[in-house]
Amino acid sequence: MFWSTLGIGLVLLLVDQASKWWAVGALGDSESIDVVGDVIRFWLVYNPGAAFSMGTGVTWVFTIFAGVAVVAIAWYAWRVRSTPWAYALGLLLGGATSHFGDRLFREPGFARGHVVDFIDYAGFFVGNVADIGIFTGAVTIVVLSFRGIEAVDRDPVDNPAG
Incomplete structure (x- = not known):
């Protein structure tokens, strides 16, 4: 399962970074492209904060958080024995790794970089691939949890047959 998680994560990372490369090259400072009327448009934004641009003054904290998230997801993925969980964790891993890369290597400097966002959802928020x-992986994990589908095999000592 671990290799499935890594594969999905790698694909998401590559698609996200390629789409950001396109957005940076194709979209100007105030230029936007309507995709679905006023509901979805492409508009380039550099986000120094977290969701909804919160915490813009502490970008370095989000860099550390993203790095810890990547390591934690990869560690947990190593233990996963469920295909749906492996796929969901792959989505989380790919998204977190891409954001971590943006934070490390994009302007304005190392570990203070801004995440490239360009998908505008009716002015509600601007995000990226x-x-x-990350959203799809998180929702999948919530659904799997509510359905009682476990990610790892239970230890027979913790769950004696009876």
Whole structure:
């Protein structure tokens, strides 16, 4: 399962970074492209904060958080024995890794970089492909949890047959 998680994460990372490369090259400072009327448009934004641009003054904290998230997801994915969980964790891993890369290597400097956002959802918020992956992975994990589908095998000592 671990390799499935890594594969999905890598695909999301590559698609997200390629889409950001396109957005930076194709969209000007105030230019936007309507995709679905006023509901979805492409508009380039550099986000120094978290969701809804919160915490813009502490970008370095989000860099540390993203790095810890990548390590924690990869560690947990190593233990996963469920295909749906592996896929969901792959989406989280790919999105978190892409955001971590933006934070490390994009302007204005190392570990203070801004995440490239360009998908505007009717003015409610602006996100990117990694955000879609993170959201989809998180919702999938909630659904799997409510359905009682476990990610890892239970230890027989913790769950004696009886």
